[in-house]
Amino acid sequence: MPGDQKSLSARMISKAIQTFGxxxxxxxxxxxxxxxxxNLDWTLVRPPRLVDGAATGRLEHFAHRSTRSTPVVRADLAAFVADVIDQGSYVRQAPFFATAT
Structure with a gap:
């Protein structure tokens, strides 16, 4: 996406996913x-890898910089999406999201 700042490993993973996805x-x-x-108020949340587990409450998200961690606990993703809707954050943006390690 325009403005993204990804680490080398994140760029390599993205390339592999684009190639084989x-x-x-x-x-x-x-x-x-x-x-x-x-003209919509949209938000495209971009989690990396979804995993099962209890909510941790350790949320890591950035508008254009990929997160350091790769797994996302589904419960944390749900909490983040609810917060985005409730707070009106990241309007017309596509934030990266992960469960912080």
């Missing part, structure tokens, strides 16, 4: 462009 991944840039061109 098939049709689902190839449409992501077009999906972003549709939202960006709209």
């Amino acid at each position: 098939g049709d689902v991944i190839k449409d992501k840039p077009a999906e972003y462009e549709v939202y960006a061109a709209s």
Whole structure:
């Protein structure tokens, strides 16, 4: 996405996913462009790898910089999405999100 600052490892993982991810991944840039061109108040949350587990409350998120950790506890993701909606944060942005280690 425009303005992203990813670490070398995050860039390598992104490249591998783009190469082997098939049709689902190839449409992501077009999906972003549709939202960006709209008049909607949207937020595209970008978690890396979803895992099961109890909520930790350790939320790590950045507008354009990839997170240091890769797993996301589903319960933490749900809490973050609820906070984004409640607080109106990250409007017209696509933040990275992870469970902080």
